[in-house]
Amino acid sequence: MARLTKYSTDEGPGDYPRDRIFRPKSIAVMGVTPTPGTVPYDIFHNILSSGYTGVLYPVAPGKRAISSVRAYRYLTDIEDDVDLAVIVFPAAVCERALTMCGQKGVKGVIVISAGFREVGPEGAEREQRIRDICKDYDISLIGPNCLGVINTDPEIRLNASFARKMPAEGRIAFLSQSGALGTAVLDYARAKNIGFSKFISFGNKAGVTEIGLLDYLYKDDKTDVILLYLEELRDGRGLIEEAKRITRGPNAKPILAIKAGRTPQGADAASSHTGSLAGEDAICEAVFREAGIIRVGSIEDLFDTALLLANQPMPSGDRVAIITNAGGPGVMATDAAVSVGLEMARFAPETTDRLRAALPAAANVKNPVDVIGDAPCGRYEAALEAVLADPEVDQVLVILTPQSMTDIDAIARGIVRIHAGSDKPLACSFMGACDVQSGIDILQAAHIPHYILPEWACAAMAGVQRIRRWRDTPLVPFQPLAVDQSAARAVIDPAPSGYLPEDQALAVLAAYGLPVPPHRLCRSLEETVAFADQLGYPVVLRVVSPHIIHKFELKGVALDLADADAVAAAYEAMIANIGKVMPAAEICGVLVRPMIPPGREVILGAKRDPVFGPTLMFGVGGVFVEVFRDVTFGLAPIDAGTASRMVRGIRSIDVLRGARGTEAADLAGIEGCLRRVGQLVSDFERIAELDVNPLIAGPAERGCAVADVRIRLE
Template sequence: MEGLDALFNPESVAVVGASSTPGKVGHDIFVNILKGGYTGTLYPVNPKAKSIASVRAYPDIQDIPDPIELAIIILPPRLAESAIKQAIEKGVKAVVIVSAGFKEVGGEGLEIEKRIVAMCREAGVRVVGPNCLGVINPNADVRLNASFSARMPKAGNISFISQSGALCTAVLDFAADKEFGFSKFVSIGNKADVDELDLLRYFHADPETEVIMLYIEELQRGPEFIQAVKEITGGDRPTPVLAIKSGRTSAGAKAAASHTGSLAGSESVYDALFAQSGIIRVESINELFDFGTAFAYKNESALGKMRRKVPLGNRVAIVTNAGGPGIVATDMTITSGLELATFSDETVEVLKSHLPQTANFNNPVDVIGDAAQDRYENALWAVIRDEGVDGALVILTPQSMTNAIGTAEAIVRIAQRSHKPILCCFMGIIDVSAGVKYLQEHGVPVYRFPESAAKTFGALYRYSRWLNRQHLAPFTVKHDKEKAKAIIAEAVEKGQTYIGEIGGTELLKCYGFNVLPTVLADSADQAGIAAEEMGYPVVMKIVSPQIIHKSDAGGVVVGLNSRDEMVEAFTTIVENARKYSPDAEITGVLVQKLAPRGKEVILGMTRYPIFGPLIMFGFGGVFVEVFKDVAFRLAPLTRNGARNMVRSIRANKLLSGYRGAPKADIATIERMLVSLSDLVLDHPEIKELDINPLLVHPEGEGVTVADCRLILEEK
């Protein structure tokens, strides 16, 4: 965070490349700072101009007689490099490079950017950009608009970080329409030096920032990002982080040898990263602002401290004067992971005493279309005090008896007395505008449609779960790392990039996995002897480096119970394999003890640049790519992370004793996920891995590896 204060709170700014020609970036940025009412001292630098916008210009930054804290550079790459060298000699603390033509175009531009960053780091000077919009601080003590956006936003308590400069101008325009305020606003462009994590740490420490918004195109830090942001979003002084990620598609999944590799696209990496660091992901700019308003919502606690309003649970009360919007809100509440609260008998009795007989006294509470403010006030006060209610949605539609401003005043009075969140939906524009404005002025979140209010409440609840999550003690594990290292080293020595079940089961055994007795046979007789030694029933599988998905090749036979069946199966498997892949090298046939029955899940891993191993867990067997009911997390995986991972898939119900079925051994699944994380971190040679299926037995009876495959990095 060192040096970042000079970006947002500089006592003096030099605009190097200021222009006297309106419409040029160098002119507009200088004028934006000037007209924005910057409270520090501003200097234009231009060797060809006497003045810019009636302010004396200097030919060189070193000609300025006073100290300079922040230099805004608006010059092409070669000139920018020499200007920054002079700025460093002048003693600047930070630099913002607005101009483009650097890393994003490659070649000489990239080399110049590297040299600039190197000399700035040596001098302890922080750099934002190149190729960025600039920085904005609307605070009345600073009023710095060092950007090419002519709009200075209102001061507020939300800071915004964007990789895209073009998006920033749209966001500022959007914010102005909603009268939405910012604490700080920054575009980071190429991220040559200052990146998202630097700014997240800075804004977390900033007393004027309550919520951080983030627009991401791609991150350049992996595990370090998760650990740092986890502390920001859920530590002793939590700051919510809301993120929108560009390009949300399944693109990026590889044509891979493993199921995990084929399912794990780049979005899986970001979903995992957000889940593990406590970042709330949003789907649109509109949603970003909807959520931001509610996350900044605070009131004074009994101890006199301002406290963020997040629900302790997901039970919501709805108060409305129209049935239709109430039904919409109910539907959206349920799809947002919430549930309608059930009122106590006392609450229902209070509602009946205040509302007409035609009203609905259960959830959602319909106060009827002719409701004046007193009905809203009495109904809301009754439900918000109910111990079975965690928060409320208030819906108002403009009707003949509606008093929007009076109802808003009543809501604010109750909101100031309750620690529970109250979100409002005042439908319409003209007739409810006074009420909407009053709610906004008093910090109560208000939306135009019930869907927005319900989705926002769902986001608050997700964040509440993150803040209040339990922290399990880590597993006590002991791995045979040396033996595992030797198995991988032998494969690498032989030039193998694929480790099948024989080496794979031995490797997994080193990390605590329960594996089955397994023998490689190169004849039907050998297969029969092996089966008799380990005991029937057995499974037979083809072994070939070229045939990874054995079932596809007809290379698996299950439930063999005699020597005759073994001989017949051996012949069938080999013939099927040769038909499937005539050039495949057939090493033999694997004879394996048939595993006891269990529910089929998959554990897997694929390795990503920057982010490292991405762990997968999901519904397994042959259906993994049909249902794609999987979850991803980045290693290292904690016990908490493993538990959340298991609970996040839809098939979790099948593991938890659904409809009287015995509960599966979920605790052992969690332990094995952590062991898998340890395995792939200890051995970076492993590129991809599948354990599919992992058979999960009833609670207390463990799990069994039924099949596995590992792909090693090519040398």
């Protein structure tokens, strides 16, 4: 029997296996009971009452009928073919139910039941068994432990879920790992008149994962925007690959996501700076960034941005025009727009002339345009028409505050009329709650997104801006850099587990082209002084011992030694002190290198994550990196574009660029070093953790230099 490990992504829509789940011609609900208010009954009832256009069969042992529909004892008693089985039996009998699905030839199954991986090891074993059954019978499985699926397409009208009501039809698809959150979201969306194309709760994702579902929704001609609520990411690299394909190109669809669980995992157990900072959430952030997935912080943000994406065209730039009938909200909106990275449009002279001609003398004809508190509909129309026609404007926000003379409905209708046919996105904020509601209804009926506060509209515009910038950023294919892999292998392969001695770690970095200063491991006072003389002063001494990781704490580092006498004194003091405080430590010698001229201290880190594989970190602060926590992450290896985004993505990038008259650091050099570290940890699976900390970044003409390194091998 054929086994499917991964579904093809290039099947035509007609024979796509997951159509059995989302567009079934017939459904059997297995385990239906006749008691209203229970999940088994409600699932069946919801399919029946949603007006499902196919044929529905209840499988209810011992029952003649459920809700007047003839019931079957077993799935195999049904004479006709069944496309989709929805299993609501308790977990203990789900294996038997799934096996029967396989025997019947059912190819799509949703397991609603809980009692699997989420309840512990026994449940995990049960989940593995149902996964195996699905593979044996080529079954596409959604769940277990999920809410079910909804397809609002009038041709299907499927509510195979225990959500109370079918949502309105719309262009937004929602994927949710949490069933409970899903019901809350559906209720919230209904109150805001938000429609959906599909709603999919995928629970434990034992079969089809979010990656397979994204692929399906990409091909779904009823879906324009994909929303994702994720609690656990198991295949970050797979998600990046799939999401990149979806979020770019001519048929691109935006993906907005909420990832729950911001608590770093395993930080306490990590011994390196990178290990302590590279928690699951930080890496997820990097995965989303590289995948072009826009991460938002709340359900509100998710829908605010989605509404704009689903109902308005993509702006061609960042420039926004604001029209308001009140100065205060105009200023607030301007602040909000600028703070989220939008640009206030500078109107063309013709636009200003048109506004001046149409508006009273007291009006502000510059951005934000103030049509004054007593503005009738005509003023709003004239202002909107003028700014929409301005080539310097990419998008418009219209604000209205309800004054006693404001004809809210007329203004709403005027906005709809003027905007009709425009290829520029428009958002509105009719501020208030009661008086403005009828106007809001008019706007929403015309698919113009409305936000109670202008700041929320600006935040949504900023989300759209991120998507547009992502699409405009060229993708640079990964190109390996020239490195001496065999030289690094000669060091790493014979080394035992644990930390590489510093001289060996530096040799590995040098083999991968990192800027390692000249150095030598010296084993005597005479050799140390002689090599220091050869290098020229000032120099640095660093003790090398497999038992000493934190050298500074044991006075195992001596900096800025100006001559041979200083070197000799430092050498003797260092050896004596370590012999006293850590007599058991084996001392391999003292590493001698030049003192690196001052520059900006940055950290390049890497960590092998059990789920994500080799991950990279960049940050500022040297030994204070954990204090500042100004770091970015990426999945290794990285291309030039990712390196640039990581380095330039830190909060204090202006410090590296040369703030307040200081010299700019060699950003290109840092990016090159980061790429080389990424390549190194990708090439050698034994590297568990790596910190280059600090890398001292001088100005471009001097470049970067490795000041310290730790490499831990598994």
